[in-house]
Amino acid sequence: MNIIVTKDYKELSKKACEYIEEQVKGKPNSVLGLATGSTPLGTYQELEEGYRSGSADYQDVYSLNLDEYVGLDKIDPQSYHFFMNKHLFHSINIDPDHTYIPNGKASDLAYECERYEQLIEEIGPPDLQLLGIGQNGHIGFNEPGTSFDSETHIIDLSASTREANARFFNSIEEVPHQAVTMGIKSILKSKKIVLLASGEEKAEAIKRLLRGEQDESFPASALNKHDHVTLIVDEPAYKQA
Numbered sequence: 338m339n340i341i342v343t344k345d346y347k348e349l350s351k352k353a354c355e356y357i358e359e360q361v362k363g364k365p366n367s368v369l370g371l372a373t374g375s376t377p378l379g380t381y382q383e384l385e386e387g388y389r390s391g392s393a394d395y396q397d398v399y400s401l402n403l404d405e406y407v408g409l410d411k412i413d414p415q416s417y418h419f420f421m422n423k424h425l426f427h428s429i430n431i432d433p434d435h436t437y438i439p440n441g442k443a444s445d446l447a448y449e450c451e452r453y454e455q456l457i458e459e460i461g462p463p464d465l466q467l468l469g470i471g472q473n474g475h476i477g478f479n480e481p482g483t484s485f486d487s488e489t490h491i492i493d494l495s496a497s498t499r500e501a502n503a504r505f506f507n508s509i510e511e512v513p514h515q516a517v518t519m520g521i522k523s524i525l526k527s528k529k530i531v532l533l534a535s536g537e538e539k540a541e542a543i544k545r546l547l548r549g550e551q552d553e554s555f556p557a558s559a560l561n562k563h564d565h566v567t568l569i570v571d572e573p574a575y576k577q578a
């Protein structure tokens with residue numbers, strides 16, 4: 338694993354942005370695997386600024402998002418569809434028809450998972466997958482105990498994940514209990530992976546990741562199986578590693 342330690346969140350966001358811009362400049366029809374959560378927000382802001390100043394062009398880019406809450410409509414402000422439109426897709430010239438996110442409102446969720454996995458095969462796999470990490474080591478919404486052989490599936494969110502994400506909702510009761518997520522095997526199909534971690538609340542998870550184990554009780558440790566992972570971590574998240 339290639340590790341880049343940055344002074345702070347701003348520098349982390351700039352580094353991640355550089356990686357993505359370099360990818361898109363080298364291959365204009367790149368497939369980007371994208372993530373939600375608060376960690377990539379700074380990266381998306383940097384990408385927007387880069388786009389405005391002409392440093393990258395997204396018209397031929399495709400994107401595949403990791404996950405979506407079950408039961409939330411695309412226009413629900415808490416949905417990951419809404420998040421991506423607001424924080425990235427509306428700010429760059431990506432073709433909306435080239436952006437893919439699982440449909441958490443699908444009437445047949447099992448079929449939706451199959452359809453999305455098929456999309457990953459047809460459009461992807463991502464040339465570059467951006468990832469955040471949950472405090473319990475989840476990647477996408479793959480909670481501890483998820484098989485490393487998993488493809489896109491429905492997951493029951495753990496109490497700790499619902500609590501951690503409650504800050505985006507009016508109350509914890511509003512946080513969905515399930516999500517559609519790319520599986521660990523789906524994520525590992527990506528050619529390159531950039532994992533972001535910021536803040537001391539991620540320090541324990543990063544410390545565990547860097548022990549190098551591969552253990553299904555800690556989903557992010559599957560990344561230790563992949564040959565092209567870059568961890569961009571700020572000092573607060575790295576200090577105990």
Ligand code: GLP
Nearest residue numbers: 373374375376469470471477478
């Ligand atoms: C959510 C997302 C993950 C993300 C994680 C961490 O659960 N599904 O993809 O990595 O939160 O979020 P944050 O970056 O806000 O700490």
